Amino acid sequence: MIKAKVxxxxxxxxxxxxxxxxxxxxxxxxxxxxxKGKTVFLKPNILSDAKPDACITTNPEFVRAVIRLVKKKGAAKIVVGDSPGLPSPSFAGRVCGIGQVCEQEGALWEDFFKDNEIVTIPYTSQKLPIASIVKKADVVISLPKFKTHQLMYFTGGVKNLFGLIPGLHKSPCHLAFPSRDAFAKFITGIYKYAEPDYCMMDAIVGMEGPGPANGTPRAVGLVIGSTDCSAADWSEAQIMGYRPNAMPILKALKHEGLLAEQLSYPLLDAQELVIKDFKRIAIREKTQFIRTLIFPFFKRGIQKRRQMKEPAPVFLPEKCIHCRRCIDICPGKALEMVDGKIERDLLKCIRCYCCHEVCPADAIEVPAKKGGWND
Ligand code: SF4
Ligand code: SF4
Structure with a gap:
C-alpha cells in the first residue's frame, strides 16, 4: 500500500x-x-492566457515562491513550462504573469512545441508528443490550482500533467477517450509516464462552480504539498466536499495501483477542512450492473447514450466575440459559425467541454445537472 504525507x-x-x-x-x-545541484522542472497550470485574478492559472506569485524555495535548497537549474490547448503564437506564460516571474527569478521557460518526443501512453495504445523536459529534469514538481472541472469534477496535481502534451495535440484525446472513466485512465497513463516527485498546490484562491475556466474564484486559504500527487488530489477532493473514491481519476489511479491509500497529515487534516458550501459539479455514477454486465456488450451504444444524457454546452450569442476558439478546439467537429452565430451538432458533441474551457468571453455555459451544484 502506498503511504504519503500531506x-x-x-x-x-x-x-x-x-x-x-x-x-x-x-x-x-x-x-x-x-x-541540490539538480535540474528541477516546475509544471504550473496555465490553462489559457488569463490574468491571475481570474484564478484559472496557478498564481504567478505562488510559482515565484516555489522557484525561491528550490533555489534556496540548492537547485542548479530551474525550468518552468506549460502548453495551453490554444496558445497564441507568442505565448510564453506572459498574460498570466508566470513568464515574467521566470525572467525575474532566473528560471528558464520551456516551449513544449520545440522539444517533445512521441510516447506510447501507458495503459493505452495512444502515441502522443510529450514535453521532453519531464524526463530530462532530475526532479519534477506539479503546481496545480485548486479548481473544479466539468469533465473530471476537479483538477489537481495528476490532471495538471495533461498539459505536458503540446497545444492542440490535446484536443483529439477527448475523442479517443470519450467517457469520463476512459479519459481518467488516459490521464493516469500520463501520470505514470511523468512520475512527478512532488505536488505543491495553489489552494489560496481556488475556483468553484463551472471550472476549470468559467467558475468563480473562491478563497480557500490553503497550500497543499505532498511527494504523491494522488495524495494531494485526494485531500483536495475531500476539502471540496466530494467523496474522493467517486472521482474518475482517483478511481483509475487505484485500479492501476498508483493511489496513495495511507495518508498522514502532519499539519492540518483534510477531513477537518471540508468546505460545506463549496460549489461542486454534480456527479453521476453508473451502476455496478451496467459496468460489469451490460457495458461490455453494448459499449458504443451505451457510451453514446450516456454522453447524450450529459448536459450539452449552451452558446450565448450576445456574449460571443467570434474568436472561433471553440470551433478550433472541438474534437467532435460539432461546431460551426453560421451567420455570426455558433451552431452545434448535438449528435457529434461528445460533451468534453473543451469549448467551455477555451472561450475567452464566458459565452458558453454548461447547465448544472438536475439538483444543481452540491448534488
Ligand atoms: S461542442 Fe464543446 S463539448 Fe461538444 S464536442 Fe465540441 S468541444 Fe466538446
Ligand atoms: S470561443 Fe466563445 S467567444 Fe469565441 S467563438 Fe466560441 S462562443 Fe464565441
Whole structure:
C-alpha cells in the first residue's frame, strides 16, 4: 500500500513573506525531494492566457515562491513550462504573469512545441508528443490550482500533467477517450509516464462552480504539498466536499495501483477542512450492473447514450466575440459559425467541454445537472 504525507497549511495571501514561510513548513514535514545541484522542472497550470485574478492559472506569485524555495535548497537549474490547448503564437506564460516571474527569478521557460518526443501512453495504445523536459529534469514538481472541472469534477496535481502534451495535440484525446472513466485512465497513463516527485498546490484562491475556466474564484486559504500527487488530489477532493473514491481519476489511479491509500497529515487534516458550501459539479455514477454486465456488450451504444444524457454546452450569442476558439478546439467537429452565430451538432458533441474551457468571453455555459451544484 502506498503511504504519503500531506502537508496542508493555511495561507491567506500571495505575499512572498507568508508564502515562503508556509512552503518551507510544508516542505519540511513532507519529505520534499533533494534538489541540490539538480535540474528541477516546475509544471504550473496555465490553462489559457488569463490574468491571475481570474484564478484559472496557478498564481504567478505562488510559482515565484516555489522557484525561491528550490533555489534556496540548492537547485542548479530551474525550468518552468506549460502548453495551453490554444496558445497564441507568442505565448510564453506572459498574460498570466508566470513568464515574467521566470525572467525575474532566473528560471528558464520551456516551449513544449520545440522539444517533445512521441510516447506510447501507458495503459493505452495512444502515441502522443510529450514535453521532453519531464524526463530530462532530475526532479519534477506539479503546481496545480485548486479548481473544479466539468469533465473530471476537479483538477489537481495528476490532471495538471495533461498539459505536458503540446497545444492542440490535446484536443483529439477527448475523442479517443470519450467517457469520463476512459479519459481518467488516459490521464493516469500520463501520470505514470511523468512520475512527478512532488505536488505543491495553489489552494489560496481556488475556483468553484463551472471550472476549470468559467467558475468563480473562491478563497480557500490553503497550500497543499505532498511527494504523491494522488495524495494531494485526494485531500483536495475531500476539502471540496466530494467523496474522493467517486472521482474518475482517483478511481483509475487505484485500479492501476498508483493511489496513495495511507495518508498522514502532519499539519492540518483534510477531513477537518471540508468546505460545506463549496460549489461542486454534480456527479453521476453508473451502476455496478451496467459496468460489469451490460457495458461490455453494448459499449458504443451505451457510451453514446450516456454522453447524450450529459448536459450539452449552451452558446450565448450576445456574449460571443467570434474568436472561433471553440470551433478550433472541438474534437467532435460539432461546431460551426453560421451567420455570426455558433451552431452545434448535438449528435457529434461528445460533451468534453473543451469549448467551455477555451472561450475567452464566458459565452458558453454548461447547465448544472438536475439538483444543481452540491448534488
Ligand atoms: S461542442 Fe464543446 S463539448 Fe461538444 S464536442 Fe465540441 S468541444 Fe466538446
Ligand atoms: S470561443 Fe466563445 S467567444 Fe469565441 S467563438 Fe466560441 S462562443 Fe464565441
Amino acid at each position: 502537508g496542508i497549511q493555511r495561507c491567506s495571501s500571495y505575499k512572498q513573506e507568508e508564502l515562503e514561510k508556509v512552503l518551507e513548513e510544508i516542505a519540511t514535514c513532507t519529505d520534499f525531494p533533494d534538489v
